Structure formats: structure tokens, C-alpha cells
Amino acid sequence: MSGPGGQPFPLSKLAFMYVKKIAQPLANRIAVRAKKDQRFKEMFCLPPANLYHFYEAKIKFIFMNIGKIRVTKVPKLDEKTAIELGSNLCAEFIIMSIASVIALNEVMKYKERERLKDEASDKEFTELTDYVKRLENVIDAQNQKINEMLGLKCDSNEFLRYSGSFAVDWPAASKSTKSATAKADANSSAQKI
Template sequence: MPAFPIAKLVGIVVKQMGKPLANFAKERAKSNHFFRTYICMPPAQFYHWCEVRMKMYVMNIGRTGENSTIPKLNEQAAIELGSSLLGEGVIFAIAVGALAYEYGRQKSNEKSKEKAEQDFLTDLEAKVNELVITNERLETKMRELTRLVHYYDYAKLNKIKNTKKVSEIQSEFTSVWCY
């Protein structure tokens, strides 16, 4: 079964969220002089100027440095274009915000995974060190017990009782074995 195209769905949702904002901007530009004059129309006039200059450059008109004047858009067209630009800008801002949020979330998940792995490795290293120390202790006790067994056998065979009593050897044996 193919994967659900979540990216397309998110794109459609973002566009649909931007349309009401563009319509709001159009209505606001019609009723509010400040919004129309300072927010909607300047980006529209600049976009129109850039578009016409680019078309003139592509058609090889006005390349010689002649400063031909480009007529400004009428107020209604500027309001339409400005509100469309504003709507597209909002859509772009929402998309960038969603991407930034997702990037931060992924980074956070990655950091938590790395921390969990690092904690696991640290715990594993501590356990290995503990096992090494325990192993060294046991090897030391084994050598001591081997020495005591050989000494006990030697004392028994040769009946050497003057250097150490058998009871002392047995007490050493039990003290080493029971830690």
C-alpha cells in the first residue's frame, strides 16, 4: 500500500489557510487608507517595476542605459497584486515556520536518542569496569587459595608444624574465601 502523501496535504492546507488572509488583506486595503497606502501598494508597485524591467531586459528593450519610466499600476490593480503578494508571503511564512518546527523536533529527537545511547554506553562501561575489578579480586583470591593449598599439602607431607599451625592455615583459608 503506498504511503499517504502527507506533504501534499500539508501544502494544500497551508494554501487554504493563506486564502482567507489574502481576502482579508483585500478588504482591509479597500477600507483602510493606511493599510492600502503603506502595506499593500508599495510591494505591489515594486513587484510590478521589477517584472516590467525584467521583461524589457529579456526583450532587449532599454538595455542601453536609457532610463525609461515604467508606469505605475492603478490603485485597484496594486491593491489586488499587493494583497496576493501578502497572502503568498503569509503562506511562505507558515511553511517556513512548519519546517523550522519540524527541524527542531527532529533535532530534539536526535539529541534524546544520542543521550540515551550515551547513557547506555556509560552504564555498559561502568559494568565492564566493575566486572574487571571483580575478576581481579577473584583471581587474587584464587592465587591466595592455591598458595594456601600448596602450603597446607607441603606442611602435611613434611609434617612441618613449627612454622605455622594447621588451624592458622585453616583460618587464613576461610578468611580469604569468605569476603
């Protein structure tokens, strides 16, 4: 995969150059401090520079296939070059660390926002399901009351049918029920006498 200029990943190279440019003032300050402070130079500038130079030389020898000689000892850098390389590495490491922390913070904020959205949608979903369940309970209760009312109507119709005075015409049915009840009252009073 190569870009338009024939170089692989041109945007990553551009980003790395941008970081180097931003880190340059910090690298200059680190180099000045390393020249003044021997302990700072030995702890922060020289070890990363020597380590970087050692592995860079080994990798170059392997990939360039320079001779069949195995590299056992890489020549050390002189102190001025090592301080410059070490200060550049330290500055780039600091800038990349800060950028990584900022990016990680943004990712964590994004995840928190997504988690809050998910919680809100889950809460809304549970509220809707609870509401639907309550509506189902209300509908069941109303259906039960309707069935009870239908049952009462059926019971009253059966009562009228069994008394022998059930008719399609309600006013006629009510007159016949009155006369039937009057006869029943007359019979019961006759029996008492």
C-alpha cells in the same frame, strides 16, 4: 532539468499554485480592507506591489533583451492593480510564513527526538561500560583470591616437603607428619628434663 510537460520543477509550480489558491480568500479580505483604509493601503499593499512590479519589469527587460535601451524608469501600476497585487503578495507572504513556522517547528521537534534518542543510547552505553568495568573488577578480585589459595596450597606443600615427610599419598603423609611431630615432641620434652 525539465519534467514530463517540459516545464522545470513541476512539483514546485504545483505547490506554488496551491499556496496561491489557499491565499486567495485572505487576499480578497486584504484588498477590501485596503480600499477602506488609506493608511493600511499605503503601508501594506502599495509598497510591496510597486517593488515587485519594478524588479519584475527590470528582470523581464534584461532577459527578454528588448532593445539595447537601459531601463531607467519603470511605469507605475494603477492603484486598483497595485492593491490587487499587493494584497496577493501579502496573503502569500502570510501563508508562506505560517507554513515555514510549522515546518521549522516540526524540524525542531525531530531534532529534539533525535537528541533524546542519542542521550538514551549514550546513557545505556555508559551503563554497559560501567557494568563491564565492575565485572572486570570482580573477576580480578576472584583471580587474586584464587592465586592466594594456590599460594597457600603451595606453602603447605613446601612445608610438608621441607619437613621430610612429603609423600604423594595424603593419608601416609599425614601419618608420617604425626610421627614426626611426636618425635619432635619427645625430643623437646627430653631436652626439658
